[in-house]
Amino acid sequence: MSIETDIKQKKFRSPYQRMGLNLVYTSNWIQYQQMEIFREFDITSQQYNVLRILRGQHPNPIKVSDIADRMLDKNSNTSRLIDKLLLKKLVDRKSCPNDRRAVDVIITEEGLALLKDLDPEVEKWEDNMVGITPEEADLISSLLDKLRNSKNNN
Amino acid sequence: MSIETDIKQKKFRSPYQRMGLNLVYTSNWIQYQQMEIFREFDITSQQYNVLRILRGQHPNPIKVSDIADRMLDKNSNTSRLIDKLLLKKLVDRKSCPNDRRAVDVIITEEGLALLKDLDPEVEKWEDNMVGITPEEADLISSLLDKLRNSKNNN
DNA sequence: ATACATATAATGTTGAAACATGTATTTGTT
DNA sequence: AACAAATACATGTTTCAACATTATATGTAT
Known part of the structure; x- marks a missing residue:
């Protein structure tokens, strides 16, 4: 599902807004899934x-x-x-x-x-992110780095 | 700064791991910055x-x-x-x-x-993500969508 | 119509986060 | 040497999150 359907919001004011919401949403999603692994180990x-x-x-x-x-x-x-x-x-x-x-x-x-x-x-969980290639994962990483850098020196 | 220097970790076991950490780190970073805006409005x-x-x-x-x-x-x-x-x-x-x-x-x-x-x-905050282009923001969004989809049907 | 399952929200409780403050130690300055 | 400032960590307090439970209403099957 796209972020649009996940949070049931059809329009965003900019690509930046949609990306920001998607980022927070996806991070919550990752952390929740991993929490279920950690829970077994208390x-x-x-x-x-x-x-x-x-x-x-x-x-x-x-x-x-x-x-x-x-x-x-x-x-x-x-x-x-x-x-x-x-x-x-x-x-x-x-x-x-x-x-x-x-x-x-x-x-x-x-x-x-x-x-x-x-x-x-x-x-096992990490290696199952099969929807994207390793190259795409690297691409995301470098874009996120660029994103944070652009605002560090405000 | 790259995620490597931000969390002072030189090596990652896979591009997926690095991306996952980067995603959570960047989401925390976004939320913390926005919190400072919200705080003025209680x-x-x-x-x-x-x-x-x-x-x-x-x-x-x-x-x-x-x-x-x-x-x-x-x-x-x-x-x-x-x-x-x-x-x-x-x-x-x-x-x-x-x-x-x-x-x-x-x-x-x-x-x-x-x-x-x-x-x-x-x-104002959103529009100041000047380090990446709108096209790159869209790219991140679509890659995150793909990432979540790959694991929804486990 | 009744019993039972499901849906919806509120509440109770426990533990953690957020934020400020306190205390000891070290470092720098005069 | 004396004092001020900075550093490192711990602790107090208030609020919030997490999770389970409860209360009520609705839907469904018999």
Whole structure:
């Protein structure tokens, strides 16, 4: 279905408006589908995002602020996200020796194991975006980059 | 900046993964920017979404369930959104005569006036996506449509 | 006509997001 | 050395989202 039928709106004031609505709609759609995968593993998509960042650094620790920098949602409360992950023993946290304001976070073996179970599910989902070619996916990525750049320097 | 530098991730397992992350990241980015416009008018982006749907029907009423169908976020609690809009006198609500389970919602003059003030701000923002051409915006829209379609029939 | 399923919306509850504030530590300046 | 400013994180509070449940009305089959 086109965005027109999905949100039952026939006319848009510009290609930009239609694209903007389509982008937000499609992002919600992606996140909702992925949430159903994450739910079986009792984590949220934000927590998954943090775990992936931590795995990217493993076995090195990473500071809370650096995690926040890398997150998709720049406005999330990283402290509390890590609290939740700590409760589930998926991460460890300790004061950073070089800078005692900072806190080093590291993924546990348990966290790595969870990702290892979860990854095939997520990858299966990703690889099933068969409606578009890899080249088209790259095209979307580069257009989105251009889109954001055009407005960064306002 | 590219998504690589924005989320500081150098490698992706596939063009699809990179596109998915880019899509969610860009949607968050759009919504955050627009939120700053809405904030001056004391509404949320979800409430704005509802108001626009209601204006699209004006002067006809529309049922709560039909509003939910047209929203960008299909999982929002439309009843409570309308409660909030009612408090601000931006909408009216009355039982539907044909079906007493249903509730007819209609935008008020005050609601229309708010949108009239708000529209130029949103349009100014939309029209400033100068990094991409209208043709490219259309291209993104059609690729996103294709993307969602490929997975609707799983 | 009755029973049962479905549709529609509101509500209750729990947990998370949003936003501001607080506290400790570090860095920079004079 | 003393002070101001910046940084890093945690916490408090209020609002909102997510999910399940309830209440009422409508449709359908017997």
